[in-house]
Amino acid sequence: MNLEQLNCLIAVVEEGSISAGARRLNLTQPPVSLQLQRLETQCGVRLLERGGRKIRLTEAGKSLYDTAKRIQTLTLAAQEDMKNFQLGKKGSLHLGMISSGAGERFFRGVRYFAQKYPEISIQLYEGNTYQLLDALEKETVDLAVIRTPFSKTRVEGKVLCREHFCALGSRELFPQHLPEAFTLEDLEELPLLGYRRWERIIQEICRxxxxxxYFRCLADDARSCLQWAQAGLGVALVPESVVNLSQNLNAVPVREEKLESQVVLVRKKGRPLHETARLFWENY
Known part of the structure; x- marks a missing residue:
């Protein structure tokens, strides 16, 4: 099993057919088919179901595809690190980060880190908390900035900031006179847009x-909540730092002590950090 074979598998799976995968790799179909046949022979199991218009993965194929993607990501990261060394840099930090922001403390730390270690570059991988926890588990990122709630069984972290929630929406959806703050009871008649992970916690408080x-829409990303709010489809219930990402929306704080979101810098438990990640971790 080699990188060329795994790259062929990835291309064919993602393009849906051997011919389309070959075009993506700038190859003809026969050598790609040969690489896949050799890969299946080496693995001793069938990886692809070739019937019908579109290639389908077997269970074994799904497992190998996930591993192949992880290897591909790590290979590209290693190549990027070597380019940085050629340029006289000390390598890269692979950092995962949520889209909803991380607060002033985080960026203050990044500025200090960049000034102290200008020879270290940062490769940023964006996603929601679930995606970044998966990337951390698969070791495609060194560290990640994520938001509670999340399972802490496989990670350890440092809290960067604590935030309360805000309600963001168009003027038409709010009371005629905007209050200084809402309680959860004040939101009972509003169509809400919120984080899927927080819905259960919020409803337990209310019950x-x-x-x-009433949540009209539940999403995994703050930007989706804001887009729906800007379209007039509801009121986004999001952490305070997300307010900075909004456009032309009214923002009212939600006064609820039990409703607090923490932004946390996390690392995988038991995984030794390489030098660049260790320096960044110790900066906090």
């Missing part, structure tokens, strides 16, 4: 007080 909230 304890004898009511529930």
């Amino acid at each position: 304890g007080r004898g009511f529930s909230l």
